Amino acid sequence: MSAEMIAKVAEYLARNILKQPQRVIRPDEPLISSGLIDSFSLVDLGMYVEDTFGVRLDDTELNADTFDTLNQLVELVKGRL
Amino acid sequence: MSTFSHLLHQQYQHVPERNALTLLRAGQPDLPVTVAELLQGSAGVAQTLARAGIKPGEVVILILQHSLEHVFAYFGTILQGAIPSIMPFLTEKLLPERYRADLAALVGVTQPAAIITYPEFEGEVRAAVGIDSPVRVILLSTQMDPPCEPDFTLLPGLQRRPEDIVLLQHSSGTTGLQKGVALSHQAILNQLESYSRRLQLNDADVLVSWLPLYHDMGLIAGFLMPLLRGIPLVLLSPFDWVRNPARLMQAVSRYRGTLSWLPNFAYNFCAQKVRDRDLEGVDLSSWRAISNCSEPMRYESHQAFLARFAPYGLRADALCTCYAMAENVFAVTQGGITGPVTVDVIDREAMQVERVARPSPAAEAVIHMLSAGRPIEKVEVRVVDEHGRAVPDRQIGEVTLRSNCMLTEYYHRPDATAKAFRSGWYLTGDYGYLADGELYVTGRKKDLIIVGGKNIHPQDLEELAMTVPGVHPGRVVVFGIFNDTQGTEEVFLVAEVDTADPAVREQIADQIRQTITRGSAVALRHVHLVDKHWLVKTSSGKTARGANREKYQQEFLTQS
Numbered sequence: 035m036s037a038e039m040i041a042k043v044a045e046y047l048a049r050n051i052l053k054q055p056q057r058v059i060r061p062d063e064p065l066i067s068s069g070l071i072d073s074f075s076l077v078d079l080g081m082y083v084e085d086t087f088g089v090r091l092d093d094t095e096l097n098a099d100t101f102d103t104l105n106q107l108v109e110l111v112k113g114r115l
Numbered sequence: 116m117s118t119f120s121h122l123l124h125q126q127y128q129h130v131p132e133r134n135a136l137t138l139l140r141a142g143q144p145d146l147p148v149t150v151a152e153l154l155q156g157s158a159g160v161a162q163t164l165a166r167a168g169i170k171p172g173e174v175v176i177l178i179l180q181h182s183l184e185h186v187f188a189y190f191g192t193i194l195q196g197a198i199p200s201i202m203p204f205l206t207e208k209l210l211p212e213r214y215r216a217d218l219a220a221l222v223g224v225t226q227p228a229a230i231i232t233y234p235e236f237e238g239e240v241r242a243a244v245g246i247d248s249p250v251r252v253i254l255l256s257t258q259m260d261p262p263c264e265p266d267f268t269l270l271p272g273l274q275r276r277p278e279d280i281v282l283l284q285h286s287s288g289t290t291g292l293q294k295g296v297a298l299s300h301q302a303i304l305n306q307l308e309s310y311s312r313r314l315q316l317n318d319a320d321v322l323v324s325w326l327p328l329y330h331d332m333g334l335i336a337g338f339l340m341p342l343l344r345g346i347p348l349v350l351l352s353p354f355d356w357v358r359n360p361a362r363l364m365q366a367v368s369r370y371r372g373t374l375s376w377l378p379n380f381a382y383n384f385c386a387q388k389v390r391d392r393d394l395e396g397v398d399l400s401s402w403r404a405i406s407n408c409s410e411p412m413r414y415e416s417h418q419a420f421l422a423r424f425a426p427y428g429l430r431a432d433a434l435c436t437c438y439a440m441a442e443n444v445f446a447v448t449q450g451g452i453t454g455p456v457t458v459d460v461i462d463r464e465a466m467q468v469e470r471v472a473r474p475s476p477a478a479e480a481v482i483h484m485l486s487a488g489r490p491i492e493k494v495e496v497r498v499v500d501e502h503g504r505a506v507p508d509r510q511i512g513e514v515t516l517r518s519n520c521m522l523t524e525y526y527h528r529p530d531a532t533a534k535a536f537r538s539g540w541y542l543t544g545d546y547g548y549l550a551d552g553e554l555y556v557t558g559r560k561k562d563l564i565i566v567g568g569k570n571i572h573p574q575d576l577e578e579l580a581m582t583v584p585g586v587h588p589g590r591v592v593v594f595g596i597f598n599d600t601q602g603t604e605e606v607f608l609v610a611e612v613d614t615a616d617p618a619v620r621e622q623i624a625d626q627i628r629q630t631i632t633r634g635s636a637v638a639l640r641h642v643h644l645v646d647k648h649w650l651v652k653t654s655s656g657k658t659a660r661g662a663n664r665e666k667y668q669q670e671f672l673t674q675s
Contacts, residue, residue: 053640056621069208072638073357074567077388080358093359094142098207 039087039111040104046082051075061105066098083107089114118300119193119281120272122343127154127265136341136348138183139366141355146183153190153342156183158265160191161272164229167252171196171271173228174283174526176221178202178240180233181352184256185328188231190342191259193281196271200225200283200295201329204236210633215243221292222250224527225283229254277301283526284331284441286570295526296331296441306444306520307340309492313449314374314404316344321401323349323372325356325363330568332409335445336376346374360385361393364424371401376437378409378568382416383602386423400428404452407485408437409568411556414458414483416602431455438487438556442541444520447496448554450488457486457553470511472548472555486553494518498549503537506548511557514547515540562660564595567603571595571637573660576608579634585623586610592650594664596672607641609667611649620644643671 040061048057051071065071071079076096084091089111101107126133131151138146148156169175175192177199179185192199202221205214218240221227226249232240233256244250267273275281281303283295322341326333333353341348349370356362363385366372377385407417417434425431435451450456462475463482475481490496497505498512506512517540525531535541544563547556564571573593580591590611595604608631612623624642631639651662 057625067207069206069632069636069638072208072632073206073354074384074638076358077360081388081390093355093362096358 036105036108036112039108042086043079043083043104043107046086047071047079050082051078059104061108062103064098064102065104065107066102083111087111087115117304118272118275118277118279119190119303119343120196120270120275122304123154123157123190123194124267124273126150126345127267130345133345134347136186136350137370138181138186139349139351139355139362140181141352141359141362148183148186152262153186154194154265155262156187157190157194158270159260159262160187160231161194161265161270162260162263163254163258164191164195164197165271167229167254169195169197169229169252171275172198172279174198174200174225176200176202176225176227176230178204178230178232178236179256180204181350181354182233182256184233184259186350187259187262188256189328189338192231194265194270194272196275197228198280198282198297200227200285201334202285202292203327203329204232205239206636208632208638209636211239211242213634214239217292218243219245221285221295222248224293225295226527228252231256233257275300277304278523280523280526282334284334285329286441291570291572294528294531297523297526298441298444299523302520302523303335303339303444304343305493305518306335306446307344309494309520310336310340310446310449311344313446313491314452316340316346316374320346320373321349321370322346322374323351323363323366323370324375325351325353326376327353330409331441331445332376332378332439332568336406336408336439340445359393361389361397364389364394364397364399364427367399367402368397368427373401373403374405375402376406376408378603379407379412379416380410380567380601380603382407382413382420383600386416386419387600389423394427398428399424400430402429402433404435405433406435406437406449406451408439408446410565410603411558411597412436412485412487413599413602414485415599417456417485419602436485436487438554440543442522442535442543443494443516443518444522446491447494447516447518448488448490450486450553452488456488457551459484459486459550459555466511466557472509472511472550472557484555484557486550487547487556488554489552490516490554493520496549496554497540498547499540503540509548509550511546511548513560514543514545514554514556516543517541562594564593564604564606566595566606566637571606571635576606576631576635576637576639577658579631580608580610580627583623583626583630585612585614585619586627589658590647590650592658592660592663594660594667596664596668605641606637606639607643607664607667608639609643609645609650609663611647612644613647615646643667
């Protein structure tokens with residue numbers, strides 16, 4: 035299930051946030067600490083994750099300390115399913 | 116005439132128990148602060164600065180996070196008679212080396228005597244400052260003396276004269292950091308006097324702001340005006356707001372907020388990203404003036420904001436406009452206080468081709484221009500042609516101004532100060548027109564790009580891109596194109612490359628994105644690589660940004 039979830043979020047990020055549909059995002063690639071996604075996009079990512087997986091993320095969790103990679107994000111989501 | 120310290124002293128004597136501000140922090144309880152607490156906390160900082168040998172008239176740079184310590188450090192520096200200047204701290208996006216270079220640039224021109232920062236950031240600041248530096252002392256927010264009774268007979272801040280410089284205001288980026296706007300007590304208090312009157316500021320007002328304090332809108336409108344004029348301030352962190360814009364609406368509702376300032380993109384951002392569940396029980400009927408300021412204002416953005424929040428009590432007449440700049444302390448004009456903001460419907464082509472704002476009854480090919488309102492008192496606005504002659508109403512020219520609240524100088528930059536004025540008039544670099552005494556801002560003379568209210572100098576980004584292998588000096592151009600969905604400009608970069616191999620091009624493009632993002636904190640999405648000789652050059656061989664933007668739009672964005 036994790037791989038599927040990761041692929042879903044990776045596709046969303048590449049297409050809608052980075053606007054580079056061909057861009058491959060590795061599951062262990064830092065997203066926030068690397069500056070790949072900026073703070074204005076974090077709220078979009080949060081909303082996408084909530085709507086797609088039916089979980090609740092608090093805005094105080096949208097930072098590199100809570101999750102920085104797709105692996106970590108998906109773990110966080112799975113813990114709430 | 117008075118100074119900041121005198122005003123603070125008066126409040127301390129007469130209304131010590133009044134609420135000065137409430138600090139909001141995500142995940143923590145709200146923190147109310149009285150006038151007495153504000154002054155006592157600041158007095159602790161002033162005492163620490165005095166002991167560290169910081170003298171009146173010296174510059175102190177503050178690099179602090181959203182906190183009570185930040186507020187105390189600001190007013191503590193002022194009570195000590197020194198000159199505070201706020202610099203943003205390092206964000207995750209920006210490369211530490213880049214930040215150090217920016218800070219070094221600021222220190223080189225400004226020659227500050229001290230820097231106040233927070234413990235986690237001390238190493239970064241020390242690395243940036245180096246050994247042969249004018250900075251004599253780096254102080255940590257945690258090492259400040261505890262709050263103490265201010266001794267107003269001894270505080271050097273009370274010895275400052277109205278014409279002395281009270282603070283410096285920088286804009287972002289390497290270029291911006293080298294030009295600090297120096298403002299006197301007199302200029303700022305004159306501005307607050309005129310602007311308060313225009314806003315009809317009164318005892319029932321409560322100001323709610325999430326704006327960063329290193330920006331003039333956040334510092335003047337969203338911080339100094341309420342604190343010096345005795346209007347309760349509810350202060351949020353920009354970091355908390357951007358992760359959940361509903362925090363602004365929740366704060367307005369909880370504290371019965373009446374006034375806020377927002378850059379244009381924030382109207383779109385709030386309208387699109389605030390969830391219904393975060394608005395349960397929210398009542399926005401107290402909001403009487405929300406001023407759109409600091410980037411081009413869009414009628415469509417106001418409409419989207421109103422449609423989203425009217426069900427929660429937002430009034431249409433609360434939507435205001437403002438044209439402002441740090442060089443005039445803040446506001447030049449303000450619209451929407453005594454009546455709705457004027458919307459001027461003009462012919463699009465006449466504006467673009469003839470540079471005339473001709474009212475049009477048509478439903479198509481028109482632009483809805485939002486009026487920025489009339490100049491505030493003691494501020495004169497004149498729109499001029501390239502020879503400096505005033506143009507008739509409705510003709511587009513450069514906006515120039517004269518006022519009793521202009522900057523003293525660009526700090527330590529007599530060259531830049533001299534260039535900014537012509538016959539006593541400040542040249543804003545903005546294009547606009549006057550109609551019935553109201554100002555409409557149509558564009559910019561300079562190549563400056565404004566993204567989310569933040570000024571971006573294209574040359575900073577071009578220079579970064581030129582460091583990428585495969586990219587050649589002089590063959591890169593950066594410009595902004597307005598994005599209607601986001602309500603702000605987006606940055607585009609076009610570079611000529613030798614290779615035609617798509618894989619290699621993709622690599623170069625990726626490298627440019629990374630270099631720019633980490634070197635400037637500008638999230639660059641649109642990189643376009645082209646063949647040699649694509650870029651339009653001027654006769655002197657320079658890249659013409661405007662001409663290249665037009666060519667780009669025609670070739671790549673008009674496929675309909």
